[in-house]
Amino acid sequence: MSDDAADAADAGPVPATNAGYDEWVDAIADGEGYALVCSNGHGSLPPRRVCPECGSTDLSREPLDATGTVETYSVVHVPAPRFADDAPYVTAIVDFGPVRVTGVVRGIDPEPNAIEAGDELEASVGTRETDGERIVVFRPTDGA
Ligand SMILES: [Zn+2]
DSSP states (O other), rough: OOOOOTTTTTSOOSSSTTTTHHHHHHHHHHHHHEEEOOOOOEOOOTTSSSSTTTTOOEEEEEOSEEEEEEEEEEEESSSSSGGTOOOOOEEEEEEOSSSSSEEEEEESSSSSSOTTTTTTEEEEEOOOOTTTEEEEEEEEEOOO
């Protein structure tokens, strides 16, 4: 870490905590999700402040589409403790272009063939049954 106080043009002060992630979840909830994209075009998500690919700290916010396409998914019957009351459920990795976002798919039956790779899902925010924490939730689009 160097003492680089010069980059004043950026998005403003961001506390070095999870706040970046909470803010990002708020943005998703408002339909204004974004990715952090470095000058080399690598995408990442808050609370990252350094490009995971090239180490660049010059990250700008690029709006995300409301919908992405399913890259892979799995039906979870034996969850981690934080998801104990949610099982069975489907987690998916959804491709939004610059970034892939992991979330829980709702509005479907938690069965292996309920969705498939290439399906379009809409990102929103829901709460985990187990502890009420906010999580990224994907839902099927209504055939748009
Ligand atoms: Zn990069």
